[in-house]
Amino acid sequence: VLDLIQNGSHQVVVDLRGVEFMDSTGLGVLVGALKRLREQEGDLALVCTEGPVLKILTLTGLDRVFPIHRDVAEATGS
Amino acid sequence: LALPHHLQQPGERFALEIPPDPAFIGTARLFAASIGRSFRLPETSVDDMKLAVSEACGYLMVTAPGPVAVQVEQSAARLTFNITSTPSPAAEASDHETLLGLEVIGALFPDAQSTPDPPTITFSVPLEKEPPGTG
Numbered sequence: 001v002l003d004l005i006q007n008g009s010h011q012v013v014v015d016l017r018g019v020e021f022m023d024s025t026g027l028g029v030l031v032g033a034l035k036r037l038r039e040q041e042g043d044l045a046l047v048c049t050e051g052p053v054l055k056i057l058t059l060t061g062l063d064r065v066f067p068i069h070r071d072v073a074e075a076t077g078s
Numbered sequence: 079l080a081l082p083h084h085l086q087q088p089g090e091r092f093a094l095e096i097p098p099d100p101a102f103i104g105t106a107r108l109f110a111a112s113i114g115r116s117f118r119l120p121e122t123s124v125d126d127m128k129l130a131v132s133e134a135c136g137y138l139m140v141t142a143p144g145p146v147a148v149q150v151e152q153s154a155a156r157l158t159f160n161i162t163s164t165p166s167p168a169a170e171a172s173d174h175e176t177l178l179g180l181e182v183i184g185a186l187f188p189d190a191q192s193t194p195d196p197p198t199i200t201f202s203v204p205l206e207k208e209p210p211g212t213g
Contacts, residue, residue, distance in 0.1 A: 021125075024178040025100075040176070052125040059176060059185045068118040 001033040001044075010042030013075040022053045027062060034066065043067065045075045092150045098143045098169070101136045101190070106148050110159070113150055117157065117205055125184045127159070128191035133179035134161040135198040143169035150196055158202040165197065 004012055014030065016022070034044040044069040048054045055064040069075035096102035110131040114124035135146050143196045144165040151158045182198075183190045187201035 021128065021132075023129060023136065024182055025136055029176070052129065055125070056129065056182060059182055 002036075005033065005040075005042075006035050009036070010037060011038055012037060012042070012044045013034065013047060013069075014048040014070055015072055016053050017047055017049060018052070019053050020077070024055055024056070027056065027060060030066070031062070045069060047072055047075050084187065088152055088154045090152045094148045098139045098145060098166070099161075100136065100139060102106050102111050103132055103139075104119065104148070106131050106135050109148060110150075114203070117152075119203065119206065121173060123206075127157075129182045129185070130137075130190070130201055131161065133182050134201075137179045137199065138163035140195055152205075155200045156204055159200065161199045163197040 001012060001014065002066055012033070018050070029044070030044065030046070039042050048057065048071050054068075057066070057068070067075070092104060092109075092113055094107055103124070104159070110127045111124050114127045119127075130200040131148060138146050138161060142163040142165040144163045146163070147160075147162045149160045149162070180190075180192055183201060185198065187203065190199065190201035192199050
């Protein structure tokens, strides 16, 4: 993600559907990336539909911070 | 890790100690998941246990760096987790933001407690009765 930002991407989508586990350390990475992108008037969207990853996003209230989509096409608006 | 039924008696204890290296937190998660599955807890409960153990180990490694012991004790109706750090005298605690992990544990398990001396995080998981005709 940091490579994408450094290479000039301002709109980033992270597809988390294959991620089976994430704790607050992983959330911290995503929040850090989101903060950098928003400083550049960009944004970071997540693709996440169910399971433990969506649960921790909900528990921490970050489901209201990140745009969350059902698939990449929806996230990119294509 | 698969626990034979004769070991699944009230008062049984299970323990794992890991070095203060985040690379070993995955081992603690596997330990928690194996115990949860051996007691035939639903996968959602197993996922919650993995997350809470992961957060507890990560929190203790940052705030009280030292070997971390994960102990699980079975009572008649619950599995009680005690995650404790033995801080190394030479290690320095980080001021890195760690409170989110504690909040996650508290959201998952309302009886979760954190005590500073010794640095310990405790929570418990209800054991559900098996449906009739299973096992």
